Amino acid sequence: MLFYIFSGVMLLFAGLVVVNRNPVSSALSLVVSFLGLAALFVTLNAYFIGVIQVLVYTGAVMVLFLFIIMLLDIKAERRRDINYLALGGGAVVLLALVVQLATAVGSLGAGPEKLSPLPDDPAAHQDVRQVGLAIFTDYNFHLQLLGVLLLIATVGVVVLSRRQADDVAGGR
Amino acid sequence: MPSLNEYLMVSGLLFAIGLAGVLFRRNIIVIFMCLEIMLSAANLSLVAFSRFSGQGGLPDYDAQVLVFFVITVAAAEVAVGLAIIVALFRARRTVHVEDLTSMRG
Incomplete structure (x- = not known):
């Protein structure tokens, strides 16, 4: 039952991200969609992944999006001529x-298989412990690459956001 | 209890909504948001497969490690992408993709 409620909320608000003309409304719809x-x-x-999703996506990433929208001062999109060829191609x-x-x-x-409850032994499925063990043993090298x-x-973002030297010299 | 099929179908629909946004919207920031929706849809099917295909009824935690890595890379990608959008806006004063025609032949 909860599955249908949450997936309904998620899909509805993901649709609103596409439909809304104002980018701020889109970003806030995306927050609700990610919570679903x-x-x-x-x-x-997958409790660990759920918490990470809330912290990283709805916390950090969406704040970054809203911050950039605010920084660039983007107004709602004005209506333009619709390119029906592109629209039709996209729909196909x-x-x-x-x-x-x-x-x-x-x-x-395996599709019709129903979700079965986890085994009774709670120590066997502490997912933070299991994921942590996997990350720091089997996938340690990948973690360091990450x-x-x-x-x-981080360095790339700093370089990209820095104003060009000739801009500064030109008094802008 | 929902089945694996239902989770995969919801994930596929979420991916399709993200793709629709990328195809139909013209605001580059909204296109970027729809890209995030598509990444999250892939995460949902990974977690669903992890839960359904583990041994002895336990989830397969390797898939959740992969989701963790995908979320981290996506966060880095958002930071770099938004920096590029800011640089683009400084140079062209627009976020509308139809105004960016300098690579048209």
Whole structure:
């Protein structure tokens, strides 16, 4: 039952992200959509991923989006001429994707399997412990690579956001 | 209790909504948000497979590690992408993709 409520909320607000003309409304709809997605993770007993989703996406990433929208002072999109050829092409691509997905998912062998409750022993499925063990033992090298990637991203953002030297010299 | 099919279908619909946004919207920030929706849809199917395909009824935690990595890379990607959008806005004074035609042949 909870699954249907949360997936309904998630899909509805994801649709609102696309439909809203004002980017601020889109960003706030995306926050609600991501909260629904975090709730879906919790229904799948992935509590750690659910918490990370709320902290990183609805916390950090969406604040960054809203901050940039505020910084650039973007107004609601004014209505322009609709390119019907692009619209039709997009609709065809979208329809083909949904049909393909439905066929692929429908022919999946394990598909109709229902969600079964986890075993009684609570020590066996503490997911923070299990994920942490996997990250720091089997995937330790990947974790360090990820650290390097984050460092490069940080440096890259600083370089990209810095004003060019000739801009400053030109008095802008 | 929902089945694996239902989770995968919800994930596929979420991906399709994100793709619709990328195809139909013209504001580059909204396009970027829809990209995030598509990444999250992939995460949802990963977590669903992790929960349904583990051994002895336990989830397969390797998939959740992958989701953790995907979320981290997505956060880095958002930071770099928004910096590029800010640089673009400084140079062109627009976030409308139809105004960016300098690579048109």
